[in-house]
Amino acid sequence: MDSGVTAWLLTSAALVFLMIPGLAFFYGGMNRSKSVLNMLMMVVGALFIVGILWAIYGYSMAYGSTAGYFVGSFTDYFGLEAALAPPAEGDAFPVMVDVVFQAMFACLTVGLIAGALADRMKFGAWIIFAAVWASLVYFPVAHWVWGGGWIGQLNIGGAEVIDFAGGTAVHINAGAAALAVCIILGKRLGWPKTPMRPHNLTMVMLGAGLLWFGWFGFNAGSAYAADNTAAIAATNTLLATCAAGLAWLIVEKIRDGKATSLGAASGIVAGLVAITPACANVTPLGAILLGLIAGAICAWAVTLKYKLGFDDSFDVVGIHMVGGLVGTLALGFLASDLAAEGGQNGLLYGGSFNLFLVQLIAAVGVMIYSFILAGIIALVLKATTGIRMDEFDEVNGIVLAEHAETAYELGDSGSGGAFAGVGHSARAKEVE
Amino acid sequence: MKLVTAIIKPFKLDDVKTAVEALDVHGMTVSEASGFGRQRGHTEVYRGAEYTVELVPKVRIEIVIDDDRAGDVIDAIVGAAQTGKIGDGKVWAVPVDSVVRVRTGETGAEAL
DSSP: OOOOHHHHHHHHHHHHHHHHHHHHHHHHHSSOGGGHHHHHHHHHHHHHHHHHHIIIIIIHHHHHHHEETTTEEETTGGGGGGGSOOOOTTOOSSSHHHHHHHHHHHHHHHHGGGGTTTTBOOHHHHHHHHHHIIIIHHHHHHHHSSSSHHHHEETTTEEEOOOSSSSIIIIIHHHHHHHHHHHHHHOOOTTOOOOOOOSSSSHHHHHHHHHHHHHHHHHHHHTTTSSHHHHHHHHHHHHHHHHHHHHHHHHHHHHSSSOOHHHHHOOOOOHHHHHTTTTTSSSSHHHHHHHHHHHHOOOOTTTTTHTOOOOOOOIIIIIIIHHHHHHHHHHHHHOOOSSSSSSSOOGGOOOOHHHHHHHHHHHHHHHHHHHHHHHHHHHHHHTTTTTTTOOHHHHHHHHHHHHHOOOOOSTTTOOOOOOOOSSOHHHHHHHO | EEEEEEEGGHHHHHHHHHHHHTTHHHHHHOEEEESSSSSSSSEEEETTTTEOSSSSEEEEEEEEEOOHHHHHHHHHHHHHOOOSSSTOOEEEEEEEOBBBBTOOOOGGGOOE
8 A cells, every 4th residue: 555645535535525615615605695505505415415426326426337338337346345345456546545535526516516506406305306316416426537437438539538526427427417407497587587696706705716726626526646647737727727717707897897816716617627637638739728718718608508507597608508518528639748747648649639539529428418317307396395495485585484594693773582492493483 | 062974975074073173063973874875875886797786874963052052063073074066965053942960960051
């Protein structure tokens, strides 16, 4: 066992974990104040349920021995008992390190979807959706890409798919699911006519900062080593993100007249998403170019929902799906063996068109699968438990209706009331 | 007695307070307010989506004062709050029937 590698991967797991509260705050700041707690709860709720499923059968489905091309063995690591043994001779790190590192990816990916569903989805239906989508979509797709499934095995004329840290499995996957569910769920009441301004942009920037920090573990940890590749991934994670933030601000300055803090935070996330699949396979200059492209394209893509009429509340599609596509497809041009020794080259570095082709097949395959499955799950929930809040509860505030809380107690007036006892719902009944 | 109410630009509060204190006025009530007059708000842009914010943040000042000094107080507020730009606000006065100081029970001018 290599204690240096083990230490770095355990650290990376904690870094990726921090992205989950970071994501919650990034989204939560964009909510109106009456629904911010619901968004935090959606992200945290997904973490709870997916974390447990990951231990029971998720890791096994993603990383168990492959049964054909689609999904790993359900039983190899069922309940993680097989992962308890110390590492075999020659293994750099224990299996359990991989379990906990990849658990964070699963929890984060499901949480990403919540950003499209602000203010209006029944909390119980969301938790069920999170559990079923993780089981039917994320675990198999992680197997496709990293566990030995069809994307990992895809080979056209020697070209193989590059997805270093999750452009397809994480971002395109979550973005396509978000698109399907937000269409089925429907628009927020009043959208887009009613102003729904972000209630706390400092919270958005704080969340983006936490995401960026954690992303160094997400990308550089995906090297599964504390080596040159990890350092290249970390450097590119800085550079592409700077470039994307800058590009987003330039688009805003030209299009809207002002560079905004929400634009900066959005550009940060767009850059992080785009560099995710590419972080170990592009040069630093390639990362900057990729970031510029991703920032500009995503800044344009977030306006599409107004033209097409779907309420992707906080732009999971415009940033994660589109950013994931940009990063995944750009590898067909920007991949360079200068960064990854013995790696593949994109068209700009004298590689063949086949690399672009396999990237496209992987991206489209994940996108279609996730979109269709997420849509079916949402439709079934809509027909059974229901997925949409009552009109009154949505307008009055989902936090009060679903969680019986208030996010902010500001000032003295209106804070009065009476203590109604502990351990029963007397107070809630009285209010009804 | 008169109740003088002023709606002014928030950043002018300190200037107005200083000007009114110079007249030996013993107290005022300040609250945050929002509304519109001729100014009609401003535009904000979030991820390319433009919103018109029609209610503009203002500060409301309330001062209860003897009838014969109300004119001076109003002049002081107007003088200090004026920028000459749209949205400077309004000042008005209305008659007050009675005033009681809660601590002592004094009434009328004694309570000010």
